[in-house]
Amino acid sequence: MTPLPPDPTLLERFAAIVGDAHALRAEADMAPFLREPRGLFPGRTPLVLRPGSVEEVSRILKLASETRTPIVPQGGNTGLVGGQMPGREGNEIVVSLSRLNRVREIDTLSNTVTAEAGVVLEALHRAVDAADRMFPLSLASQGSCEIGGNLSSNAGGTAVLAYGNARELCLGVEVVLPTGEVLDDLRKLKKDNTGYDLKNLFVGAEGTLGIITAAVLKIFPKPKGREVGWAGVASPEAALGLFGLAGERAGGSLTAFELIGGTPLDFSLRFTPNAVRPLAGDWPWHVLLEVSSGRSQEDARALIETILAEGMERGFAGDATLADSIAHGDALWALRENISEAQKPEGASIKHDISVPIASIPEFIGRAAAAVEGVCPGARVVCFGHMGDGNLHYNVSQPAGADPEVFLDLYRSMNKAVHDIVRALGGSISAEHGIGRLKRDELLATAPPVGIDLMRRVKAAFDPAGIMNPGKVI
Amino acid sequence: MTPLPPDPTLLERFAAIVGDAHALRAEADMAPFLREPRGLFPGRTPLVLRPGSVEEVSRILKLASETRTPIVPQGGNTGLVGGQMPGREGNEIVVSLSRLNRVREIDTLSNTVTAEAGVVLEALHRAVDAADRMFPLSLASQGSCEIGGNLSSNAGGTAVLAYGNARELCLGVEVVLPTGEVLDDLRKLKKDNTGYDLKNLFVGAEGTLGIITAAVLKIFPKPKGREVGWAGVASPEAALGLFGLAGERAGGSLTAFELIGGTPLDFSLRFTPNAVRPLAGDWPWHVLLEVSSGRSQEDARALIETILAEGMERGFAGDATLADSIAHGDALWALRENISEAQKPEGASIKHDISVPIASIPEFIGRAAAAVEGVCPGARVVCFGHMGDGNLHYNVSQPAGADPEVFLDLYRSMNKAVHDIVRALGGSISAEHGIGRLKRDELLATAPPVGIDLMRRVKAAFDPAGIMNPGKVI
Numbered sequence: 025m026t027p028l029p030p031d032p033t034l035l036e037r038f039a040a041i042v043g044d045a046h047a048l049r050a051e052a053d054m055a056p057f058l059r060e061p062r063g064l065f066p067g068r069t070p071l072v073l074r075p076g077s078v079e080e081v082s083r084i085l086k087l088a089s090e091t092r093t094p095i096v097p098q099g100g101n102t103g104l105v106g107g108q109m110p111g112r113e114g115n116e117i118v119v120s121l122s123r124l125n126r127v128r129e130i131d132t133l134s135n136t137v138t139a140e141a142g143v144v145l146e147a148l149h150r151a152v153d154a155a156d157r158m159f160p161l162s163l164a165s166q167g168s169c170e171i172g173g174n175l176s177s178n179a180g181g182t183a184v185l186a187y188g189n190a191r192e193l194c195l196g197v198e199v200v201l202p203t204g205e206v207l208d209d210l211r212k213l214k215k216d217n218t219g220y221d222l223k224n225l226f227v228g229a230e231g232t233l234g235i236i237t238a239a240v241l242k243i244f245p246k247p248k249g250r251e252v253g254w255a256g257v258a259s260p261e262a263a264l265g266l267f268g269l270a271g272e273r274a275g276g277s278l279t280a281f282e283l284i285g286g287t288p289l290d291f292s293l294r295f296t297p298n299a300v301r302p303l304a305g306d307w308p309w310h311v312l313l314e315v316s317s318g319r320s321q322e323d324a325r326a327l328i329e330t331i332l333a334e335g336m337e338r339g340f341a342g343d344a345t346l347a348d349s350i351a352h353g354d355a356l357w358a359l360r361e362n363i364s365e366a367q368k369p370e371g372a373s374i375k376h377d378i379s380v381p382i383a384s385i386p387e388f389i390g391r392a393a394a395a396v397e398g399v400c401p402g403a404r405v406v407c408f409g410h411m412g413d414g415n416l417h418y419n420v421s422q423p424a425g426a427d428p429e430v431f432l433d434l435y436r437s438m439n440k441a442v443h444d445i446v447r448a449l450g451g452s453i454s455a456e457h458g459i460g461r462l463k464r465d466e467l468l469a470t471a472p473p474v475g476i477d478l479m480r481r482v483k484a485a486f487d488p489a490g491i492m493n494p495g496k497v498i
Numbered sequence: 499m500t501p502l503p504p505d506p507t508l509l510e511r512f513a514a515i516v517g518d519a520h521a522l523r524a525e526a527d528m529a530p531f532l533r534e535p536r537g538l539f540p541g542r543t544p545l546v547l548r549p550g551s552v553e554e555v556s557r558i559l560k561l562a563s564e565t566r567t568p569i570v571p572q573g574g575n576t577g578l579v580g581g582q583m584p585g586r587e588g589n590e591i592v593v594s595l596s597r598l599n600r601v602r603e604i605d606t607l608s609n610t611v612t613a614e615a616g617v618v619l620e621a622l623h624r625a626v627d628a629a630d631r632m633f634p635l636s637l638a639s640q641g642s643c644e645i646g647g648n649l650s651s652n653a654g655g656t657a658v659l660a661y662g663n664a665r666e667l668c669l670g671v672e673v674v675l676p677t678g679e680v681l682d683d684l685r686k687l688k689k690d691n692t693g694y695d696l697k698n699l700f701v702g703a704e705g706t707l708g709i710i711t712a713a714v715l716k717i718f719p720k721p722k723g724r725e726v727g728w729a730g731v732a733s734p735e736a737a738l739g740l741f742g743l744a745g746e747r748a749g750g751s752l753t754a755f756e757l758i759g760g761t762p763l764d765f766s767l768r769f770t771p772n773a774v775r776p777l778a779g780d781w782p783w784h785v786l787l788e789v790s791s792g793r794s795q796e797d798a799r800a801l802i803e804t805i806l807a808e809g810m811e812r813g814f815a816g817d818a819t820l821a822d823s824i825a826h827g828d829a830l831w832a833l834r835e836n837i838s839e840a841q842k843p844e845g846a847s848i849k850h851d852i853s854v855p856i857a858s859i860p861e862f863i864g865r866a867a868a869a870v871e872g873v874c875p876g877a878r879v880v881c882f883g884h885m886g887d888g889n890l891h892y893n894v895s896q897p898a899g900a901d902p903e904v905f906l907d908l909y910r911s912m913n914k915a916v917h918d919i920v921r922a923l924g925g926s927i928s929a930e931h932g933i934g935r936l937k938r939d940e941l942l943a944t945a946p947p948v949g950i951d952l953m954r955r956v957k958a959a960f961d962p963a964g965i966m967n968p969g970k971v972i
Binding site: 131133134135136177178180184186189191192201205206207208209210211212213214215216217218219220221222224225227228229233244245264268271272273274275276277318319327379380381382383384410413414415450451452453454455456457458459463467471472474475476478479481482483484485486497498 | 605607608609610651652654658660663665666675679680681682683684685686687688689690691692693694695696698699701702703707718719738742745746747748749750751792793801853854855856857858884887888889924925926927928929930931932933937941945946948949950952953955956957958959960971972
């Protein structure tokens with residue numbers, strides 16, 4: 025692979041595939057494709073291509089293979105680990121899938137939707153809603169993230185508990201391989217045991233094995249009732265007890281179980297206009313839970329009331345409240361969803377996206393708090409997340425009033441302190457955000473070499489020329 | 499790879515790894531490992547090894563790699579496609595995992611069980627039951643099939659509708675690679691986005707990429723109520739209407755939805771001692787459905803009554819009944835489960851294990867019936883299966899009184915006629931039984947070459963010496 029930018033003639037050949045209007049070369053035109061949410065991954069490119077068909081994607085990759093030109097696929101550009109960003113060298117061509125934005129088919133008998141990679145998640149929600157169905161994947165960035173990126177990063181979000189992550193929602197994929205060949209595996213099948221599971225290799229591969237251009241996704245009947253509740257709990261152990269109870273009572277009707285520490289709630293209350301503290305008392309931990317019913321609103325109400333009443337009786341919840349209107353439920357959700365933004369006014373932060381076995385959550389929280397204090401006395405732990413999935417966003421905000429730069433100098437030691445505990449507990453250092461550029465070195469340095477070696481063999485087998493999203497994942 | 503049996507000195511070296519008591523060489527000792535359910539896949543072997551630890555499995559594969567000795571992993575030996583059988587040449591060593599039969603841990607907080615490959619499915623059910631949890635995978639062969647085989651074949655069964663197949667129930671695996679290296683990915687995590695999904699490559703690979711020695715599996719709270727119902731329906735379209743309704747009303751509480759044709763019901767009634775026709779009328783199609791509730795028996799009852807009453811009102815079901823006791827429910831299930839055995843007294847049969855998009859089931863059934871009649875006038879279609887998963891066991895029994903041998907001569911043309919329709923509808927020619935030896939040639943001849951090529955690259959990357967279960971899958 026050449027470290028030099030592709031020569032102008034070659035760029036012309038790429039541009040000709042999509043047409044000049046869709047081959048961006050001016051700095052201002054390319055800028056939106058080179059700015060990402062965290063501002064952590066500066067990159068340069070000589071060309072952003074916006075193909076309008078699978079055939080154009082195929083021709084781009086064929087030419088890239090022939091000329092060994094590195095390609096960076098990009099969806100809605102909302103990824104948090106830099107997987108969608110070209111490197112600094114300026115020799116990688118960005119291929120945006122945003123123009124492949126057709127919902128090809130909604131099948132309400134098979135309960136599937138076939139959507140192209142560039143369909144924005146929220147647009148897919150609307151299309152499916154209009155067919156009286158529901159697509160459950162739900163993320164903070166759903167107004168701009170796209171299905172191809174959701175699949176390539178195996179996105180998680182708040183609905184994983186009941187419906188699974190992007191991988192589990194995907195039945196089939198259409199993928200353009202590095203050679204330009206198209207793998208058409210757009211099947212609507214729940215059961216298909218005809219050989220190796222290729223689909224799940226492409227899902228979560230962050231564009232390093234090929235480009236997902238379309239997918240068949242599961243859709244569901246809309247719930248007839250939905251109730252949101254909030255509980256104050258004394259400890260992570262108590263929250264775990266409440267989770268076990270909620271799972272037993274509600275099963276698949278338990279559609280969210282979010283743990284929120286006292287500090288992130290305080291941050292969110294300060295940040296959110298007109299926010300009201302959900303409970304009178306001052307609890308060290310909180311649980312936001314949601315129950316959905318396929319039967320009725322009354323049924324959802326009865327179910328969540330049972331869980332909270334029994335949770336208080338058994339001493340898991342100290343206090344609890346139910347949303348008494350849709351607006352009230354949305355306000356409770358906003359307190360959860362605003363946490364990340366609410367960290368900004370509090371100064372610098374160091375973030376972790378981890379998972380551990382659910383049973384180990386209390387131990388993790390206890391050990392990590394001590395480790396954080398050891399690295400930076402006075403740092404404020406902003407611990408919240410999808411407890412029901414074992415997934416916590418274990419963020420750390422700087423001590424109040426401290427120097428942000430001094431705090432950020434602790435980035436690597438803080439990461440190491442937290443991730444060492446995650447590893448000791450058999451957890452994951454990237455539960456839902458992926459590896460991208462951000463965590464690649466750490467993955468390679470700390471993951472079992474046997475697994476890394478197998479991943480390298482997969483990469484070499486699928487992309488022998490190494491043109492697909494180099495420097496990411498592996 | 500040598501076509502000659504391994505030389506005696508080499509066999510001694512393999513035997514020494516497990517000890518003489520567990521290295522079977524006498525014909526009578528080896529016989530149970532060489533007889534499989536369908537009697538279709540004769541094979542020979544010089545040696546059956548029964549390792550007692552992961553370390554022994556590792557040493558076996560290391561020696562096999564070094565000496566290029568082909569290895570056939572075997573679980574409970576219940577597979578229907580010959581995946582667990584050595585070839586006829588007699589140069590492949592069978593490695594039985596049955597002695598790795600420890601349930602390593604049950605974690606009722608994380609809701610996981612960690613079990614070794616040789617744990618019999620029914621034994622796992624009992625162990626999990628004793629911990630007040632439920633492991634949902636349920637197969638006709640559960641008294642002898644083993645977890646390693648269930649995962650390697652991505653087993654399906656009757657609980658897939660609500661809980662998913664073996665793949666979806668598996669969170670992590672421990673795998674011995676062809677080199678003897680051990681991949682320890684026994685994680686209890688629902689969310690882990692750290693690189694390529696290796697787990698799902700091994701699941702469903704039928705032992706061609708390595709040997710699964712243990713797995714972390716999901717377990718669930720036990721349902722508090724379970725109800726079984728039976729409906730007579732006029733057509734597959736009506737059954738599809740009933741399925742849609744049941745899914746809307748019950749969601750994840752709909753734990754089975756089985757379609758049964760009139761002919762298989764008649765067969766099963768003739769075959770099953772003291773069997774009673776579930777409904778008075780003579781319906782061309784039948785649905786066996788089951789609802790489970792996490793709340794109570796009364797709740798399950800109310801739910802299934804709603805579905806059946808509304809199903810009759812809306813004209814989907816012509817008649818319906820509810821099991822009025824556990825014994826009655828079991829008797830209804832027995833009519834479904836006995837179908838396969840009930841085909842034997844009816845003469846020769848040609849079987850298919852297919853899936854199509856759920857919406858296409860009526861079209862498939864219509865077209866396939868005509869195709870069968872075209873291949874063999876008078877042949878009796880025995881169509882039944884997991885309609886809720888799009889998976890039908892589309893079996894064909896010989897015309898009453900015809901010559902079985904003449905009928906079996908139609909095997910390939912019947913397969914082709916049925917599978918061509920499956921392919922035209924975007925379906926799968928092996929929904930749950932796998933490829934093994936039985937369907938390998940057909941897969942290679944009919945699957946899209948792009949996918950086959952990728953599978954070959956995976957195989958070559960993981961097993962470059964080609965020692966793992968040669969001649970299977972790919």
